[in-house]
Amino acid sequence: MTTLDPRPPAPSLLLPEAALPEDSLGLFDYDVAIVGLGYVGLPTALAYHAAGTRVLALDVSAARLRTIRSQNADLLPNDRERLRAALRDPGFALTGDVSRLSSAAAVVVCVPTPVDAHLVPDLHLIAGACRTVVEHAVPGQLLMLTSTTYVGCTKDLLVDPLIERGFVPGENIHVAFSAERIDPGNDAVAHDDVPRVVGGATDACEERAEELLLQYAASVHRVHGLGAAEMTKLLENTFRAVNIALANEFADICRALDIPVTDVIDAAATKPYGFMRFLPGPGVGGHCIPCDPHYLLWQLKARRVPAPMITQAMEEIAHRPRRVVDRARDILSDLGRGLGGTRVLVVGVTYKPDVADLRESPALEILDSLADAGATVGFVDPFVDAVRLPSGRMLHAERSAEAYGAGLVILHTPHRDLDLSWLGDDQLVLDATYRATGVSRLAVL
Ligand SMILES: NC(=O)c1ccc[n+]([C@@H]2O[C@H](COP(=O)([O-])OP(=O)(O)OC[C@H]3O[C@@H](n4cnc5c(N)ncnc54)[C@H](O)[C@@H]3O)[C@@H](O)[C@H]2O)c1
Known part of the structure; x- marks a missing residue:
């Protein structure tokens, strides 16, 4: 080309x-x-x-x-x-x-x-x-x-x-x-x-x-050669994408079978060879995992070379933020409530911990979809003052997570120094990070 x-x-x-x-x-x-x-x-x-x-x-x-x-x-x-x-x-x-x-x-x-x-x-x-x-x-x-x-x-x-x-x-x-x-x-x-x-x-x-x-x-x-070097990077990031998709699928499987997925992953990770630890989450962001495999898929399409596993992994990953919203809806529905009219607070909105990078962050799509479904949405993030959502909505960070009075809290980005001490015992929490501990009314994604 x-x-x-x-x-x-x-x-x-x-x-x-x-x-x-x-x-x-x-x-x-x-x-x-x-x-x-x-x-x-x-x-x-x-x-x-x-x-x-x-x-x-x-x-x-x-x-x-x-x-x-x-x-x-x-x-x-x-x-x-x-x-x-x-x-x-x-x-x-x-x-x-x-x-x-x-x-x-x-x-x-x-x-x-x-x-x-x-x-x-x-x-x-x-x-x-x-x-x-x-x-x-x-x-x-x-x-x-x-x-x-x-x-x-x-x-x-x-x-x-x-x-x-x-x-x-x-x-x-x-x-x-x-x-x-x-x-x-x-x-x-x-x-x-x-x-x-x-x-x-x-x-x-x-x-x-x-x-x-x-x-x-x-x-x-x-x-x-140049091609081998270019392809090495595509393999590295496609490997991550496929493994994140697999971890997400295992999270859904474990929830259906009532087994804590992180316990299973931690246990598997004790094997000194043949296993690499990937955690499930609310989706992927940044300029690597959501993008790079598409550079490969795009050029393979022109040559009619199928890559069904990579294609499916990328679809699963892209679908993940919607899964968070569906899960939020289900949790509220079990309590006889709906997203409409509920105040939902997303905690952490950058695409990964400890950076200010919002590019392709799943949180943006999650906030937009929640708002589309009638929820009142807010967020807190020590790295971010305001976000523009894909729909064009602007949101400014809440000054106080506690004062927001959320009917549902969604944990999205586990920044290192994130303070969750304000979460009361009666606070309903959906953990999309799979890493929260010590929270009483916790539902995993
Ligand atoms: N961010 C990551 O974690 C990461 C990790 C590994 C590889 N990469 C790859 O590295 C590349 C760069 O990513 P990034 O995250 O640093 O992007 P970025 O958006 O953070 O920064 C890119 C910079 O390039 C500048 N720029 C654009 N066009 C230019 C031009 N013609 N001349 C000079 N400057 C120009 C922009 O103004 C911007 O400041 C991408 O291919 C990305 O996939 C990113």
């Missing part, structure tokens, strides 16, 4: 390979440029800087640059420290000026790769970013894509357009793919300790990319 417009080649810009000086990297003002400073790009830029490299940190959003400059970005404490140090150092340049990309020896692209309302990959951001990077590419650079994407994307958006411009990958330019594996909000595993997988357009590209990654990453695993 080719998604870029063909551009006229510009060979005049190129140095012949023989003319590249031995120490051509020394000609650049920056060792690495990071394109896209979001949940992935900013910590990555800070990791490179902390490792002693000169970093050009680029984002096209002026608002995002302001947030970073004012140190209000959602970061782990360690990265907050790194940002403070970076902003004081001339070796860390924060910019929105894409023309400066030519001054970096390596350019790393980490822009969003979402899906649209029809679950079709929305490639306009990654295509736009790659177009800019190719336009400003100069001989001697390494261009590395790190956004999660379909197999063949690096070739379509970087390699082929570079060749059209007269570059020769592996000779006067290097191209690689290495997906990010960062887990925002998780400080149990340091970002720099997570091994990176990399594949290149040629062996020389792979070597150059490995060198760059080893500037900050503890280890690098090389695979042969």
Whole structure:
């Protein structure tokens, strides 16, 4: 698939390979440029800087640059420290000026790769970013894509357009793919300790990319070719999606058989091999699990390659927030009440604990569906002041969970420091986290 417009080649810009000086990297003002400073790009830029490299940190959003400059970005404490140090150092340049990309020896692209309302990959951001990077590419650079994407994307958006411009990958330019594996909000595993997988357009590209990654990453695993590296990330996140769907199904099975599912999962997890612990929940959010497997399914559809298990897992996952609403309705109905007129408080609305990220959060759909069913809805979340629901409704966080006077409380996101001490003994609670303890009138999802 080719998604870029063909551009006229510009060979005049190129140095012949023989003319590249031995120490051509020394000609650049920056060792690495990071394109896209979001949940992935900013910590990555800070990791490179902390490792002693000169970093050009680029984002096209002026608002995002302001947030970073004012140190209000959602970061782990360690990265907050790194940002403070970076902003004081001339070796860390924060910019929105894409023309400066030519001054970096390596350019790393980490822009969003979402899906649209029809679950079709929305490639306009990654295509736009790659177009800019190719336009400003100069001989001697390494261009590395790190956004999660379909197999063949690096070739379509970087390699082929570079060749059209007269570059020769592996000779006067290097191209690689290495997906990010960062887990925002998780400080149990340091970002720099997570091994990176990399594949290149040629062996020389792979070597150059490995060198760059080893500037900050503890280890690098090389695979042969761009496609294997792209597919590795799709396997990782599809594996998670399928296992979350299975955990959700086991939760429903265990409830029907009146067995506590978390006891079963904890017990199974004592096996030292062949089992990995996944917990059920109210659904999945963020820009990975609800999106990435659709990049694979989308390209398989074009080739008429069936993937029934992945398809079904993604359907189950997408259906999960509606299950929460159905369960809320059933619990109230058992008490002779309905959703209509009931005050429902959702506790925690971000898609995962200890981050402020609301993207694709199941809570948004849950709140909307509850409101559609006539409930009066509210939420509390230490990370969020207000949310816009898919229907367009705006909701502001309740000042006091206790004062809200909920007829039903739904536990959605188990933030580490979430205070549930206000829950009275008579409070009806639906635990969609499967992790609540010590609550008296608790129903599990
Ligand atoms: N968030 C995660 O947990 C996570 C983990 C691993 C991988 N990923 C993948 O990493 C990629 C980036 O995700 P994210 O969560 O960091 O996204 P994000 O939305 O947090 O940030 C992306 C940033 O890119 C900027 N941007 C968009 N187009 C740009 C352009 N042309 N030039 C420069 N900047 C541009 C945006 O302004 C934004 O600040 C995605 O492919 C995602 O799937 C995300």
